Amino acid sequence: DIQMTQSPSSLSASVGDRVTITCRASQDISDYLNWYQQKPGKAPKLLIFAGSSLQTGVTSRFSGSGSGTDFTLTISSLQPEDFASYYCQQSYSPPYTFGQGTKVEI
Amino acid sequence: QVQLQESGPGLVKPSGTLSLTCAVSGVSISISNWWTWVRQPPGKGLEWIGEIHHRGSTNYNPSLKSRVAILIDKSKNHFSLKLSSVTAADTAIYYCATTSVDEMVLRATDSWGQGTLVTVSS
Numbered sequence: 001d002i003q004m005t006q007s008p009s010s011l012s013a014s015v016g017d018r019v020t021i022t023c024r025a026s027q028d029i030s031d032y033l034n035w036y037q038q039k040p041g042k043a044p045k046l047l048i049f050a051g052s053s054l055q056t057g058v059t060s061r062f063s064g065s066g067s068g069t070d071f072t073l074t075i076s077s078l079q080p081e082d083f084a085s086y087y088c089q090q091s092y093s094p095p096y097t098f099g100q101g102t103k104v105e106i
Numbered sequence: 107q108v109q110l111q112e113s114g115p116g117l118v119k120p121s122g123t124l125s126l127t128c129a130v131s132g133v134s135i136s137i138s139n140w141w142t143w144v145r146q147p148p149g150k151g152l153e154w155i156g157e158i159h160h161r162g163s164t165n166y167n168p169s170l171k172s173r174v175a176i177l178i179d180k181s182k183n184h185f186s187l188k189l190s191s192v193t194a195a196d197t198a199i200y201y202c203a204t205t206s207v208d209e210m211v212l213r214a215t216d217s218w219g220q221g222t223l224v225t226v227s228s
Contacts, residue, residue: 001168034214036152043201043221044144044152049214087152091205091213094165098152 002026002090006099013104019075021102023088028068032092035064035073038101039084047086048073078104108133110202110219118196118226124189128202128219135178136160140205141185142215143176145198148223153198157205158185192226199223 003026013019023033031051036044046055048064051071061076075082083106088099114126128141135141143155156166158176166174170189178185189196199221207213 032212036215038152043203043218044215045218046214046216049216050210050212053210055214055216089152089154089215094154094157095167095169096154096213098154101151 001095002029002093002097004088004090004097004099006086006088006102008102009100010103010105012106013078014106015078015080017078019078019082019104021073021086021088021104023066023071023073023099025069025071025090025092029090029092031067032090033064033066033071034089034091035062036087036089037082037084038087044087075104108204108217110204110217112200112202112219112222114222114224116223116225118192118224119228120193120226122192122226124187124192124196124200124224124226126187126200126202126222126224127184128186129182129184130204131183135183135185136180138207140165140207141176141178142203142205143187144201144203144215144218146201146221147195147198155187155189155200194226197224197226 005024033051035048038044052064109131111129140157142157175188201221203215203218205215
């Protein structure tokens with residue numbers, strides 16, 4: 001199985017901050033990396049697919065970068081509605097493993 | 107716009123079989139997507155369980171492979187999850203979802219049901 005390691009596991013930030021979350025794969029996964037946002041009591045929501053492509057309807061505050069084994073999710077200016085948990089997922093080979101998650105808190 | 111809705115018992119006894127159904131609306135289940143199950147133990151992260159294609163191909167998480175089966179019923183436009191020999195460790199919110207695969211998206215799970223909590227307890 002491909003292991004996905006996210007960091008940090010949690011972070012405290014303020015409205016307007018630039019936030020960066022990293023995800024590392026245990027082997028080369030090319031661009032097969034997705035990012036999801038999950039709010040309490042809700043299903044995950046796709047934010048970024050193929051490493052850097054913004055899902056339709058998702059604000060451009062979110063951006064993704066990276067390829068191979070190292071990836072980054074950036075929130076350019078944190079807004080109140082962005083406080084949530086974020087997960088990366090490799091879609092290169094099954095099982096399509098998730099990172100352990102990053103909780104973004106005030 | 108695809109919509110997915112999970113249904114099934116919220117309580118399953120240890121050693122029993124967990125059975126959930128995901129009703130798909132807004133699109134035919136015979137489109138070229140993969141129909142996916144993901145679970146999340148309370149307060150923990152996401153675990154990919156497996157998926158099925160309308161042509162019948164399946165992929166399962168090896169950690170569950172001996173206990174899991176995902177089936178598809180095209181006549182009812184739904185797919186289902188069966189997990190046998192359950193223990194308390196299988197207590198989780200179970201999500202059904204759909205995964206798109208193409209040259210642009212590569213592979214991404216882009217629509218999700220609301221999730222259903224299944225508790226394993228006697």
